[in-house]
Amino acid sequence: MLVEKEKLAxxxxxxxxxxxxxKFVETVEMAVNLRGVDMRKPExxxxxxxxxxxxxxxxxKVGVFGRGEVAVKAKEAGxxxxxxxxxxxxxxxxxxxxxxxxxxxxxxxxxxxLMPEIGKKLGPILGPRGKIPQPIPPAADPTPMxxxxxxxxxxxxxxxxxxxxPIGSRNMEPEKIAENALEILKVVENKYENASQxxxxxxxxxxxxxxxxxx
Numbered sequence: 001m002l003v004e005k006e007k008l009a010x011x012x013x014x015x016x017x018x019x020x021x022x023k024f025v026e027t028v029e030m031a032v033n034l035r036g037v038d039m040r041k042p043e044x045x046x047x048x049x050x051x052x053x054x055x056x057x058x059x060x061k062v063g064v065f066g067r068g069e070v071a072v073k074a075k076e077a078g079x080x081x082x083x084x085x086x087x088x089x090x091x092x093x094x095x096x097x098x099x100x101x102x103x104x105x106x107x108x109x110x111x112x113x114l115m116p117e118i119g120k121k122l123g124p125i126l127g128p129r130g131k132i133p134q135p136i137p138p139a140a141d142p143t144p145m146x147x148x149x150x151x152x153x154x155x156x157x158x159x160x161x162x163x164x165x166p167i168g169s170r171n172m173e174p175e176k177i178a179e180n181a182l183e184i185l186k187v188v189e190n191k192y193e194n195a196s197q198x199x200x201x202x203x204x205x206x207x208x209x210x211x212x213x214x215x
Contacts (some may be wrong), residue, residue: 002185002199003215006179011204011214016170017207025057026170026206028183034161038194046131046157047186049107050165052180057153059213062149063101067108069139077143080105085114092121102126106211107149108133109142132153155184161200166213170206172209 012028019026037044063081064074074082081101083091091098102125110118110133118126118133121211126132134149135143157163168177170204181204189195202214 001181002189003182003202004177005175005182006205008181008214009174011212012168012177012181013174015204015206015209015212018172018204018212019170022208023061026208027166028168028170028172028204028206029125029164029183030167031162031164031203031205031211032184032188033200033202034157034188034198037161037198038136039159039161046116046160046163046187046191048112048151049134049149049154050187051148051152052167052183053151054168054172054176054180056153056166056180057172060106060152062071063105063108064131064142064146065108065114067111067114069144070136071113074146075107076147077141079109079146085117085188088114088117088121096124098122098125102129102131105131106192107131107154108153109145109161110135110139110173111140112136126196130156153184155187167204173194 030079039045059082064079065083066074067084071082082112091101110129110137115135136145153165155163167180167184186208188199203211204214205211
């Protein structure tokens with residue numbers, strides 16, 4: 001284990017205490033700095049969707065591309081937007097609306113048969129934002145995936161040795177935020193054989209507060 005839960009919780013508590021009160025509920029974020037890894041090589045990069053056991057204090061926004069039963073179940077599950085094949089064409093014609101949607105929605109799900117069309121028509125907008133949909137089988141119930149993604153975050157290093165991830169909100173208990181943070185660090189541990197050598201430092205902070213070093 002890269003860091004003990006207690007140490008993380010203490011740093012998170014300190015970061016919250018040091019942050020000035022704001023008129024909105026700040027997000028608690030974690031920054032992980034790596035070293036000795038050549039990020040020019042795609043195999044060394046991290047790109048993962050991580051489920052946080054305690055969520056972020058508010059649900060992530062999930063969009064679903066689907067037809068028939070999938071669309072019905074997605075609406076019943078409270079998906080933030082449900083898009084039909086016709087909507088894919090409309091968004092392809094209206095790049096501005098497509099970008100607004102991609103920025104507003106955190107995760108997308110799509111019926112597998114729609115994936116080639118989505119990739120062809122919306123890939124240039126969704127891809128760079130890390131928003132390419134996660135496929136589900138035709139007529140499958142998207143509810144379990146919607147519920148899981150509501151409490152998930154995506155971490156991407158791209159070609160950089162530093163990545164940031166939201167791990168909770170200021171009004172959550174530090175212990176619960178720490179448990180969320182450990183899930184992020186598990187991805188790093190599973191990715192690199194010598195994770196303790198690869199991780200240079202870890203910091204936590206609120207959106208507008210000062211950073212506190214964990215390790």
